[in-house]
Amino acid sequence: MSESSKGNCRGWQITEIISEIERCLENEHFFAAISLAVILPDICGAVEYGEKERVGARYRKWCDLYFLRTSRSEEIHRENQAVFSSKRIASIDFLSPELMYKLRNQVLHVGGYSATADLEGNDGSLKQNLKLCISEEMDIGTTRTPGSPNAVDCTETIEFNLIIYCRYLCAAAKSYFEKNKDKFNDSLMPILDYREEFKLI
Numbered sequence: 001m002s003e004s005s006k007g008n009c010r011g012w013q014i015t016e017i018i019s020e021i022e023r024c025l026e027n028e029h030f031f032a033a034i035s036l037a038v039i040l041p042d043i044c045g046a047v048e049y050g051e052k053e054r055v056g057a058r059y060r061k062w063c064d065l066y067f068l069r070t071s072r073s074e075e076i077h078r079e080n081q082a083v084f085s086s087k088r089i090a091s092i093d094f095l096s097p098e099l100m101y102k103l104r105n106q107v108l109h110v111g112g113y114s115a116t117a118d119l120e121g122n123d124g125s126l127k128q129n130l131k132l133c134i135s136e137e138m139d140i141g142t143t144r145t146p147g148s149p150n151a152v153d154c155t156e157t158i159e160f161n162l163i164i165y166c167r168y169l170c171a172a173a174k175s176y177f178e179k180n181k182d183k184f185n186d187s188l189m190p191i192l193d194y195r196e197e198f199k200l201i
Helices: 014-026 030-037 040-052 055-068 073-079 097-110 162-179
Strands: 008-010 114-121 124-133 141-146 154-161 191-193
Touching: 014 030, 014 040, 014 162, 030 097, 030 162, 040 055, 040 097, 040 162, 055 097, 055 162, 097 114, 097 124, 124 162, 154 162
Parallel strands: 124 154
Antiparallel strands: 008 191, 114 124, 141 154
């Protein structure tokens, strides 16, 4: 390839990434979908906080402020009802920023579909075990198992539909993008595309 070849510099907007996640889900490429979905808070967090926060801190902070506190399961379900096969609504109330960050690390670093987080609250300690599953329904099974006789310490086991988790993250990221377009660069992740330049005619 000659040095004079410049190629076309293009970039992927976050809306394009969301579209790719949807295509992955439609074609049942579930690991590709969840791998892209869990980086959406990374992208949005970097835009919101920049280098002022470390990666883990800004991931958890963005999930807390722009997903868990502002996302409403009913609204997300209503906006995406065409792609949901069930009328039941998946709640995100039990999710924590720490659990979401642990899941992100499991997916990206070891290819895992589950995560565990230890949380401390006013009522005692709580261990959350999150397991992603694949289902046509929006089933979530949440059980609380006492960890001590006084039931102060407990373990919460959560099953969350991978498809719904991806779509909820997409909805939150899209909403954030629409409200904060001025904070995003013209393009994200620029890449040189030489295909047209070297296309054989």
